[in-house]
Amino acid sequence: MSIPALPLSAGPAMPLLGFGTWQIRGESAYQAVRAALDAGYRHIDTATMYGNEAEVGRALADSGVPRDEVFVTTKLPPERAGRERATITESLRQLRIDAVDLWLIHWPPSRGRSVKVWREFIELRDAGLARNIGVSNYDLDDIDELAKATGETPAVNQIRFGPTLWDARLVEGHRARGVVVEGYSPFKTTNLHDPVLTQIAALHGVDPARVILRWHVQHEIVVIPKSKTDARIRTNFDISDFELTDEEMAAIDGLARR
Template identity: 75%
Template sequence: MGKMEGMTIPSVTLGGVAEMPLLGFGTWQIRGDAAYEAVREALEAGYRHLDTATMYGNEAEVGRALRDSGVPRDEVFVTTKLPPDRAGRERATLDQSLAALGLDAVDLWLIHWPPSRGKSVAVWREFLTAREEGRVRAVGVSNYDLGDIDELIAETGEKPAVNQIRFGPTLYDAKLVAGHRERGVVVEGYSPFKTTNLHDPVLTRIATAHGVDPARVVLRWHVQHEIVVIPKSVTPERIATNAQLDGFVLTNEEMAEIDALAGRR
């Protein structure tokens, strides 16, 4: 279990080497001073998992915020990602990411999107090399389907630790989640609120019953499904409340009701 300020957020273990908190802080579309301030707020609020990417253009701010926070490096799980157009330039891109972040290694490195046809396996081999060299602790993918993942496993015998995909209650697919679990791949969801109507009567009713807001119901739903979730915000109050997932537990009936939102798309 990963400790957060007065909170307990469960973690999943990636290949026995890295503890990945089920709640992380996303930084997509946040740049410059706003990125620095948001990450400082997130670490202050108790997040111990930060998600960035080469494509986001904010690795330097994320790294600086982590250093300035005073939180020990080994207490924070850091993810970054390789853009698909950098296929063939994996090592140089990772060098740039580590330099920008100011880190010797990241905890998780993801292929951000599948590169153009036929290049995925070659990129994956470079990722495995980076892991062997200790420059990344775990490697995975983002926006891959199960067929793409199976290709990597078939060619290298090595599965991605994580697949980060667009996710939320309305996108819930029990078969898709089960398919990842059968392969030993952790599902990580991004854009949990963009994919969700937070005014949905099911969510507002459940939120009222627990004395919380619908956003926290959505995040708690992910955590109870053991799906990693990375909400994003630049508002200090929202950053803090999104991290407050202790103190209430969704019942099996409530979880099923939220699962069923996917059938109403």
């Protein structure tokens, strides 16, 4: 199945559908990432704070999928501000790769240290340790602060997102700045039993979860569902055989106004 991807400034394009690994650790993380890669995912999201980079790296190595076919993201926790090089070096060692495709600041560091961390991100990207750099859980003012101070705008902002959080002005604000919006927790933010979703799902012969994922993709918002269950991992990836109409997209957008 072909999943659309968005071009970034360097390296491979970023698939709009990825696999998230938050709260999955140990052998479960290894098996889940293997299942995701076997199902066809070519975008894996992890973070230093998730404590599973070693398992993600082992799964990548054992999968047989060429490194240049998988988009890999990890993140720097804010308490590691000042230890950026050591953190990314250890992440790369555990992931068993030479560079990540995307490295994010997980949250804005406290006490106004965001710009300093961002300067280190730029330096380490230029040193070849990350192909692209971005942020997570930032607002537009935070992003503008980084861009104004350094002349470098984050490639991506990963934020909590889903139909009930739809905000066209927020999305357009990111796009006007050249920032890709990436959403996490797509199912936690929305009631999967909402009649709008269940009716649309029934019309397409799919489940509401896939409707939510398809909604993200058609809005060109990157989405990273997670699961430990092989069957659910495969089902979530199966969103290429149907398309939501403009009316259905608008109805789902409307969930944010309730």
